[in-house]
Amino acid sequence: MHLPVSLTTCNVSEEAWPKSTMCEPSSGYMRNQDIWWTEQLIQEIQSEHPGELVRTGSPYFLCSALPAHWRSNKTLPVAFRVVALGDIGDGTIVTVRAGNDENCCAELRNSTAVMKNQVAKFNDLRFVGRSGRGKFSVVHSSSYSSTNKR
Numbered sequence: 183m184h185l186p187v188s189l190t191t192c193n194v195s196e197e198a199w200p201k202s203t204m205c206e207p208s209s210g211y212m213r214n215q216d217i218w219w220t221e222q223l224i225q226e227i228q229s230e231h232p233g234e235l236v237r238t239g240s241p242y243f244l245c246s247a248l249p250a251h252w253r254s255n256k257t258l259p260v261a262f263r264v265v266a267l268g269d270i271g272d273g274t275i276v277t278v279r280a281g282n283d284e285n286c287c288a289e290l291r292n293s294t295a296v297m298k299n300q301v302a303k304f305n306d307l308r309f310v311g312r313s314g315r316g317k318f319s320v321v322h323s324s325s326y327s328s329t330n331k332r
Contacts, residue, residue, distance in 0.1 A: 242268045255310050262304040276302035280318040
């Protein structure tokens with residue numbers, strides 16, 4: 183399903199962006215009443231994949247649930263995925279970053295993926311070295327360049 187959403191960049195996480203402001207017009211997203219369609223779509227997708235996908239700070243993206251505890255430099259039990267609810271073109275580069283109060287930029291391996299059919303799949307995403315300790319906020323950003331030439 184392709185939905186008409188125009189996003190150039192999305193840098194969000196539950197901790198980094200309070201829910202009370204994430205849908206206000208000043209944040210760059212549409213107003214709450216303009217995104218009503220996302221609720222039903224999110225519920226549909228989550229019912230098809232129970233426990234696999236969780237909400238993000240953005241109403242236009244879901245991502246894989248991460249384990250509560252995981253050793254550093256070990257492969258995750260399943261590939262980490264970012265799912266776009268809107269029409270994000272194939273070839274869009276998606277990057278995952280992580281950090282916390284003590285380590286603002288955790289070292290990640292294999293943290294870039296390419297969007298294909300609304301899904302960016304991160305094979306072998308790893309938290310490396312000491313960056314894997316503690317609780318982190320995970321941020322994904324999507325970026326693309328237009329191929330339209332004027």
